Amino acid sequence: MLRVSVTHRLGSFTLDAAFDSENGLTALFGRSGAGKTSLINAIAGLYRPDRGRIVVDGTVLTDTSAGIFVPAHRRRVGYVFQEGRLFPHLNVRQNLLYGSWFAPREAGGNPFDRIVELLGIGGLLARRPANLSGGEKQRVAIGRALLSQPHLLVMDEPLASLDEGRRGEIFPYIERLRDETRVPIVYVSHSIAEVARLATTLVVLSEGRVAAVGPTAQVMARLDLFPLTGRAEAGAILATRVAAHDRAFGLTVLKVAAGELRVPHLDLPVGAALRVRIRARDVMIALEAPAGLSALNVLPGTVAEIVAGEGPIVQMRLDCAGEALIARLTRRSVETLGLVPGKRVHAVIKSIAFDHHAFAGAVPGAASADAEIAEG
Amino acid sequence: MGLIGLTPEELTAIRLSLRVATAAMLGSLPVGLMAAMLLARGRFWGRSLLNVVVHLPLVMPPVVTGYLLLILFGRHGVLGEFLADRLGVVFAFRWTGAALASAVMGLPLMVRSMRLSIDSVDRRLEDAAATLGAGRVWVWLTVTLPLILPGIVAGMILSFARALGEFGATITFVSNIPGETQTLPTAIYTFLQVPGGEVGALRLTAVAVAISIAALLASEAVTQRASRRAAGL
Numbered sequence: 156m157l158r159v160s161v162t163h164r165l166g167s168f169t170l171d172a173a174f175d176s177e178n179g180l181t182a183l184f185g186r187s188g189a190g191k192t193s194l195i196n197a198i199a200g201l202y203r204p205d206r207g208r209i210v211v212d213g214t215v216l217t218d219t220s221a222g223i224f225v226p227a228h229r230r231r232v233g234y235v236f237q238e239g240r241l242f243p244h245l246n247v248r249q250n251l252l253y254g255s256w257f258a259p260r261e262a263g264g265n266p267f268d269r270i271v272e273l274l275g276i277g278g279l280l281a282r283r284p285a286n287l288s289g290g291e292k293q294r295v296a297i298g299r300a301l302l303s304q305p306h307l308l309v310m311d312e313p314l315a316s317l318d319e320g321r322r323g324e325i326f327p328y329i330e331r332l333r334d335e336t337r338v339p340i341v342y343v344s345h346s347i348a349e350v351a352r353l354a355t356t357l358v359v360l361s362e363g364r365v366a367a368v369g370p371t372a373q374v375m376a377r378l379d380l381f382p383l384t385g386r387a388e389a390g391a392i393l394a395t396r397v398a399a400h401d402r403a404f405g406l407t408v409l410k411v412a413a414g415e416l417r418v419p420h421l422d423l424p425v426g427a428a429l430r431v432r433i434r435a436r437d438v439m440i441a442l443e444a445p446a447g448l449s450a451l452n453v454l455p456g457t458v459a460e461i462v463a464g465e466g467p468i469v470q471m472r473l474d475c476a477g478e479a480l481i482a483r484l485t486r487r488s489v490e491t492l493g494l495v496p497g498k499r500v501h502a503v504i505k506s507i508a509f510d511h512h513a514f515a516g517a518v519p520g521a522a523s524a525d526a527e528i529a530e531g
Numbered sequence: 532m533g534l535i536g537l538t539p540e541e542l543t544a545i546r547l548s549l550r551v552a553t554a555a556m557l558g559s560l561p562v563g564l565m566a567a568m569l570l571a572r573g574r575f576w577g578r579s580l581l582n583v584v585v586h587l588p589l590v591m592p593p594v595v596t597g598y599l600l601l602i603l604f605g606r607h608g609v610l611g612e613f614l615a616d617r618l619g620v621v622f623a624f625r626w627t628g629a630a631l632a633s634a635v636m637g638l639p640l641m642v643r644s645m646r647l648s649i650d651s652v653d654r655r656l657e658d659a660a661a662t663l664g665a666g667r668v669w670v671w672l673t674v675t676l677p678l679i680l681p682g683i684v685a686g687m688i689l690s691f692a693r694a695l696g697e698f699g700a701t702i703t704f705v706s707n708i709p710g711e712t713q714t715l716p717t718a719i720y721t722f723l724q725v726p727g728g729e730v731g732a733l734r735l736t737a738v739a740v741a742i743s744i745a746a747l748l749a750s751e752a753v754t755q756r757a758s759r760r761a762a763g764l
Contacts, residue, residue, distance in 0.1 A: 199662050227661040228670075234662040242654055242676040244761050248753045253673070257664030285762060 157181065157307065157339060159246040161207035161217075162198045170194060170204075170363040177253055178339040180329075182371070184347070190363040191343040199234050200227035211307045211339075228257070233338075234303030239292040241284035245296050248280040251433070254303025267302060274298045274328055290321035294328060301336070308332075309335030311342045312343045314349060327352060332464040351375065351392050353430040376479030378470045379463040389470075390434035391481045397427045406451075413475035416504070427452065435470060438482035439503040452504040456480060458496050463488065473502055537734060543710050544718035545738055551626055552694035555633035555722055556687050563638055565688060567645035588700075590637040597703025600632055628705035629712045633694035640693055641686035648682020649675075659706075681757040688750035695742060715739050 160173035168189040174181075183191045188419060199205045203224050211232070216225045223323060233254075241250050251267070259314045271277050274294045284292060293313050300308055313329075314322045326517040333340060333353065344350050350371065357374040359367040372392040374380065398410040400420065409416040409429060416431065423429065444453060456475035463469045469489055473480040480502050494500070537545070537753045552664050570578065602634045604611040605621040614620045652675055660670045679688035698716040705712040709723060722728035 201658055201662075226666075228664050228666050230662075231664070232662060234659065236655070236659060238655075238660040240653075242656060242674060253660070253665075255665035257666075257669070299663065350709070515651075 156210075158210040158211055159194070159198060161194060161204045161209070163193065163197065163202075163204040163521055165193065166216065167393055167509070168363060169196075170364045172360060172363065174358045174365055174368045176339075176341075176358070176368070180333045180340045180342055180353050181355035181356040181358060182350040183341060183358050183442070184341045184345065184350050184354075185360035185366075186345055188362075189345075189360040191344075191345075191360055192311055193363075194360070195234075195311060195341055195343055198230045199309055200225060200230045212305070219310060220331070220471070231258075231304065231305050232304040233301050233308045234302030235296050235308065235310040235313045237283075237291070237315055239316075241287075241292055241295055241299070243284055245284075246280070247276065247282050247287070248264070248286070249257070250284065250295060251276075251280075251298050251302050254299060258302075258304040264439070266304075268302050270298050273331060275348050288321070289317045290324045291316065293321075293325055296326075297328065297332070300318070300406070301332075301338070305338055307341065309343075311343045313342075314344075314346075324350065347375075347390070348432065352430060370477070371459040376472060376481060377432040378460055378472055378481065389481060389483070390432050390437075391472075391479050393431045393433060393475075393478055395429045395431050397421065397423050397425050397429065400426060411454070412478045413454040415452075416454075433480060433504055435481040435483040437504060438480060440471070440473075440482055440484060440488070440492065440494065441501045441503055444501050447502060448503065454502045455502070456500060456502055458498045458500060460496060461494065473500065475502065537738075538731070540662060540709060541718065541731060541735055541738075542555060544715055544735065545715050545742075547710070547712075548695060548714040550692050550741075551633055554627070554630035555637055555694040555697075558630060559634040559638050559641055559690055560683075562634075563641040563690070564645060566638075567642045567649055571646045585637045585642050588636050593636065593697070593699025594703050596609040597632060597700035600628075600635065600700065600704040604628065606630065610718075618654065619649075620714045623706070623724065624705050624708060624712060626705075626711055629697075629701045629714060630694075632700040632704045633697040634690070636697050636700050637690035637693035640689040644686035644689055645679065645682045648679040648685075648727060649695035652678050666717065671731065678761050681754050682762055684753050684757050686751070690748055695739070695746070715742075722745060 156175070156177060165368065171386055172190060183194060185191055196202055197207060198209055198360070199215070201287060204217065206219050207217050208215070208219070213222075215223050216230050216232070220523045242253065247255065251271070258301055263281065271280070274297060276294050276298055278289065278297045279295065284295070286352055289519060306440065314325055317325065320425050330353065332338070333355070342353060354371040355373040357367070357369065358365060361373060367380055369376060371393070376391050392531055393411045394414065395409040395411045397407060398415065399408045400406070401408060401417070405420045406417045407419070407421040407423070409418060409431065421429075442452075442456070454475045456473040457480070457500045459473060459474040460472040463470055463486065467485045467487065468483060471482045471484060471489070471494065473482060482502065553605065564580065570582055572583070602608055604614070604622040606612070606615065606621070609621060609644060614622070620627070622631050656674055656678070657670050660674045667674060697714070698720070701712065701714060702717050707713050707717045715735055715738070719732045719739070722732035722735070
């Protein structure tokens with residue numbers, strides 16, 4: 156359990172943000188300059204906020220009204236920085252062990268081997284940071300933070316400095332971290348794709364304030380947040396399960412609440428859970444179940460909400476058997492089709508939604524998927 | 532005539548010079564490092580004053596520095612009397628005085644070199660160390676110090692070299708006593724004051740050149756090694 160409330164002035168910028176979150180991975184999402192890094196720096200104790208209260212699992216780290224400010228080195232908040240910040244004068248093993256010099260000896264054996272194995276960095280131990288690739292550096296940085304036995308792990312855009320391929324290399328490790336260790340994670344990102352894939356709880360920050368907090372799928376389905384999440388990238392998340400593989404056509408069938416989705420083959424076992432992010436711009440609306448259409452994916456649903464945006468475009472939220480789907484259409488289409496809340500429609504998901512922003516390399520075949528596929 | 536044609540007096544001057552320079556270098560190391568840290572990181576009243584005091588010997592005529600040292604640390608100087616009576620430390624007309632004069636003259640160079648390297652330390656690495664549980668002292672010992680080591684070494688070499696060449700402040704403060712305060716430069720000067728002394732002056736000049744080249748080569752090697760280490764290569 157993490158409770159954060161921080162007010163701090165930095166020149167003309169004011170950070171005034173508060174959120175609570177359960178364990179798991181909490182994503183702080185927002186544009187650059189929204190105050191994401193300032194917020195986690197306050198959590199890590201890298202500065203003393205003007206006013207604020209930060210509590211991790213019942214331990215008060217900052218409480219300005221009570222005059223409490225635990226210094227950074229006694230907080231047990233592991234920090235994975237955007238640029239890694241490995242110590243250049245130490246080799247990988249020494250970097251990894253740096254935090255354990257100061258962490259209390261805890262029962263349960265040495266986690267070193269387990270974490271080295273988890274992150275796949277066993278072959279790098281004797282190397283110097285200068286001789287590591289970007290992806291390797293970030294994995295070592297994550298391992299170094301974990302080995303300081305943190306009570307909370309904060310990660311500041313750990314993938315931002317990496318190219319697509321290297322990102323795909325790190326993703327599975329962060330997911331394993333989220334699922335296999337008990338350490339809660341606060342993850343800063345300005346990439347909706349990362350958030351969709353990783354976050355349990357989503358906090359949307361805008362100009363220093365919290366615009367929304369909640370379970371990821373719920374927050375991402377909110378139409379009023381579109382200006383913040385970015386129109387082009389906006390989309391909803393569907394929880395799916397691999398139902399079958401259609402070998403003859405090289406397709407995988409995913410089961411969602413409202414029906415089935417067919418996507419290019421995914422190398423996952425039947426029954427595996429997947430998050431699928433379907434972008435609003437890839438969804439078309441039909442009044443009747445379409446026939447004679449090349450699109451493979453049609454889900455029945457009900458219009459739940461229509462929000463007019465700027466100019467001719469409107470955003471629409473559909474309720475597909477309890478799950479939200481977001482569509483982006485012209486105002487003219489809405490009028491022609493007579494779309495109003497409560498109307499029953501069919502959502503057609505375009506098959507050309509091939510996405511290189513998808514998590515290349517993470518799920519084999521995901522790069523050519525129908526929509527963005529996120530394992531998890 | 533002893534080793535490679537050097538007279539015992541000349542050998543004494545060489546040995547003394549090396550001893551004075553080494554003492555000056557080692558003695559000013561803690562002072563210089565502390566001053567460099569304060570100037571680079573400190574935010575306190577009187578910081579510019581400290582900066583001026585440290586750099587003064589660089590801009591004042593060495594004779595002035597030497598005379599000020601004489602006033603302060605002479606046998607009847609303000610501090611000299613106190614140090615002699617209470618601690619038994621005497622600088623006036625001793626080799627220790629020559630070392631003190633050299634240390635003061637070399638301090639600005641040492642501090643400058645160290646300060647530059649402290650300024651170039653990525654302080655975000657220190658933040659990273661703090662999040663890993665290191666308190667301020669440990670951060671300094673395990674991150675800052677290794678990263679500024681090249682600057683420290685370079686500063687020490689500069690101080691040593693300056694001490695070897697120091698003339699004005701030394702001769703003003705502790706005079707030119709053979710075997711006690713007569714270093715290489717003052718010995719050369721003395722040779723040049725007497726008829727027929729040119730040969731001796733030339734021999735000592737050759738020695739001075741040799742020592743300087745050796746010191747520069749050593750500094751180059753050490754700095755390079757330390758830099759490579761700090762850069763993680």
